Amino acid sequence: xxxxxVKQYFDDENNNNVTNGIATTVIPLPNKHLKIKANNKEMEQxxxxxxxxxxxxELTKLILAANYLNFKEALDFFCRTVANAIQNKSVDYVRKxxxxxxxxxxxxxxxxxxxxxxxxxxxxxx
Amino acid sequence: MGDISWIGxxxxxxxxxxxxxxxxxxxxxxxxEVEEEVKEEAEGxxxxxxxxxxxxxxxxxxxxxxxWPNRQNVVACGCVCKRWRxxxxxxxRSPSPSHISAVPKITFPxxxxxxxxxxxxxxxxxxxxxxxxxFYLYLALTPSFTDKGKFLLAARRxxxxxxxxxxxxxxxxxxxxxxNAYVGKLSSDxxxxxxxIYDSQPPHSGAKPSSSRSSRRFASKQxxxxxxxxxxxxxxxxxxxxxxxxxxxxRMVCLFKCPLPGEASNSKSLDNINTKKPEYSMSxxxxxxxxxxxWHEHLQCWCLNFHGRVTVASVKNFQLVAIADQxxxxxxxxxxxxxxxxxxxxxxxxxxxxxxxxxxxxxxxxCLTSFGTKLACE
Numbered sequence: 001x002x003x004x005x006v007k008q009y010f011d012d013e014n015n016n017n018v019t020n021g022i023a024t025t026v027i028p029l030p031n032k033h034l035k036i037k038a039n040n041k042e043m044e045q046x047x048x049x050x051x052x053x054x055x056x057x058e059l060t061k062l063i064l065a066a067n068y069l070n071f072k073e074a075l076d077f078f079c080r081t082v083a084n085a086i087q088n089k090s091v092d093y094v095r096k097x098x099x100x101x102x103x104x105x106x107x108x109x110x111x112x113x114x115x116x117x118x119x120x121x122x123x124x125x126x
Numbered sequence: 127m128g129d130i131s132w133i134g135x136x137x138x139x140x141x142x143x144x145x146x147x148x149x150x151x152x153x154x155x156x157x158x159e160v161e162e163e164v165k166e167e168a169e170g171x172x173x174x175x176x177x178x179x180x181x182x183x184x185x186x187x188x189x190x191x192x193x194w195p196n197r198q199n200v201v202a203c204g205c206v207c208k209r210w211r212x213x214x215x216x217x218x219r220s221p222s223p224s225h226i227s228a229v230p231k232i233t234f235p236x237x238x239x240x241x242x243x244x245x246x247x248x249x250x251x252x253x254x255x256x257x258x259x260x261f262y263l264y265l266a267l268t269p270s271f272t273d274k275g276k277f278l279l280a281a282r283r284x285x286x287x288x289x290x291x292x293x294x295x296x297x298x299x300x301x302x303x304x305x306n307a308y309v310g311k312l313s314s315d316x317x318x319x320x321x322x323i324y325d326s327q328p329p330h331s332g333a334k335p336s337s338s339r340s341s342r343r344f345a346s347k348q349x350x351x352x353x354x355x356x357x358x359x360x361x362x363x364x365x366x367x368x369x370x371x372x373x374x375x376x377r378m379v380c381l382f383k384c385p386l387p388g389e390a391s392n393s394k395s396l397d398n399i400n401t402k403k404p405e406y407s408m409s410x411x412x413x414x415x416x417x418x419x420x421w422h423e424h425l426q427c428w429c430l431n432f433h434g435r436v437t438v439a440s441v442k443n444f445q446l447v448a449i450a451d452q453x454x455x456x457x458x459x460x461x462x463x464x465x466x467x468x469x470x471x472x473x474x475x476x477x478x479x480x481x482x483x484x485x486x487x488x489x490x491x492x493c494l495t496s497f498g499t500k501l502a503c504e
Contacts, residue, residue: 063179075182083186088196091205103208112205114306118235118296119201121277 059085060098091116181213188217192231194267194276200233232265235296238278238309238486239325241453247467247481249435251275252493254474259283261497262298263478263490271437271471279309279490283498290314290498294491311357312491314498319365321495323488324357329383334358361488363495375428376499378444380414380492382484410452412483414465417445435477436469442476442496443469453483468493 059082066074086094095101104112184203191199204214218233229243242248249266251274260282264275281292282301291314297307310325324336335356361382419428427439436443446466448459466489467479480489 063183067179075179079179079182080186082183083190086183086203087187087191087199089202091202094202094206098206100207100210102206111306114296115235116198116201116205118277118307119198120195121298 177209177213180210181217184210184214184217188214188233194232194265197231197233197276204234232276232278232486235309238296239327239488240485241482242480242484242486242489244482247479248486250278250478250480250486250489252468252476252478252490254476254497256474260301261292261494263486265486266477271475271477278486281490281494283494288316288318290318292491292494292498294487294494310360310487310491312494312498314495318499319367321363321498322359323361323363323382323491325360325487326357328358329360361491363492365495365499375416375419376441378414378416378446380446382412382414382488383410410457411450412448412452413450413459414446414448417447417464432467432469435467435479436471438470438472440470444496446492448483451483466492468496 059078063075063078063082066078086097089097102109184200187203188200191197200214200218204211215234218231218237229246230237230240232238232248249269251264251266251271253262253264253274255261260280262274262277263279263281265278267273267275277298279294279296280298280301281294283290283292285291292312293301293303294309294311295301295305295307296309297305300307302308303311308326310323312321312323314321328335336359361380363381364379366377366379417430419430421427422429430436430443430445432443432445444467445464447461447463448454448465449461450457451459451465454460464479465481466484468476470476476493478489478493480486484492
């Protein structure tokens with residue numbers, strides 16, 4: 001089942017250019033998964049290796065590719081990796097990471113600042 | 127996003143593999159036309175698809191950051207942009223289905239006005255500052271009574287003639303009605319035995335603000351014009367004293383308009399309800415009273431079982447059960463389950479444990495009345 005979307009993907013002619021890089025990253029995953037099915041730790045290590053060379057912004061492309069290929073395990077892994085990358089980071093960092101801009105009105109923005117400040121207020125430090 | 131071949135892949139996904147013919151059609155268009163069409167198609171799909179995938183990312187942030195202070199990261203997700211905010215709010219509202227009894231977690235300040243958990247109460251601490259007549263509510267992060275936890279709300283008691291009142295705020299340093307952080311207030315009658323609880327936000331669509339002097343003054347400082355400013359009456363707390371035994375336990379009755387879980391912020395759902403029913407029955411009333419303590423002949427005192435969460439005897443200590451509970455089938459309360467428990471554990475430290483249908487704000491407000499009644503003897 002994992003391979004039928006892949007087959008269509010190769011059948012469509014003009015997919016060559018940019019997505020090649022993504023394809024080489026994502027497509028070997030199912031094979032590797034089958035080989036290391038029982039051993040989760042080994043799979044984790046393989047995945048860590050894979051991502052060490054990938055730029056953070058590339059991750060969003062990987063997610064879209066995994067989604068397109070209907071590959072749930074890879075999707076879960078890439079989403080978790082992005083989640084880990086944006087945790088404990090400022091709101092501005094997250095915006096830059098995704099190339100987003102704030103579209104809140106000034107009044108809303110002020111309210112959100114207060115809300116954000118509240119989330120830091122009075123939490124016991126260890 | 128000038129990467130056209132990448133966008134090109136996205137538009138082909140639309141056909142889900144059936145796009146073979148579509149792909150060929152693409153090739154016959156001129157380059158500029160392709161670019162335009164692909165861009166339009168992709169933007170529409172990109173937005174739709176990304177929302178779902180963004181949700182997957184944010185869900186993973188939410189699930190791994192259940193406890194404060196790390197829960198700040200979920201709040202951060204809600205501050206990125208409007209779409210992120212909407213997705214984050216949805217993720218917070220619907221916890222992972224793998225949880226057996228999904229516990230609503232306090233994430234945004236708005237969660238403070240949402241009902242608490244159904245089964246295991248949220249355990250909180252209230253710290254009193256006698257000098258400044260201020261009270262601080264914290265969500266306990268450890269079982270210890272000396273660790274404060276996550277700050278939730280602050281309140282300041284004021285006396286206006288013979289009336290006692292409290293201002294409740296999200297900001298421990300700004301306890302004024304005109305502030306952005308103003309959440310609600312309480313005011314008592316002349317005797318200090320009846321308190322009215324006001325919410326700064328309408329509890330349901332169509333609610334009208336109370337017409338008091340202070341609410342008209344407040345209206346000029348409103349930040350978002352969409353939300354009507356003012357104070358909305360949402361509940362009452364009454365104390366009745368045991369006249370026969372002056373040191374006997376007092377009786378408390380609380381009346382609340384309780385939104386059902388999920389109803390509060392979604393005013394649209396009220397429109398779908400059978401319009402023949404009168405408005406007041408849609409969001410029902412919840413009536414609570416305090417559980418009567420038992421006289422312990424041997425110890426010569428009134429006793430309630432606080433299960434270790436209250437350690438100092440005080441006339442302020444209480445447990446509330448429901449006579450009427452709109453979150454239960456038939457609207458009937460079981461008069462047994464303790465929905466709010468409040469009691470002393472130190473000179474200026476009190477525990478507050480609350481659960482559905484009460485929200486943190488309502489629970490805090492009820493507990494504050496305990497500090498406001500002048501006829502209490504301790």
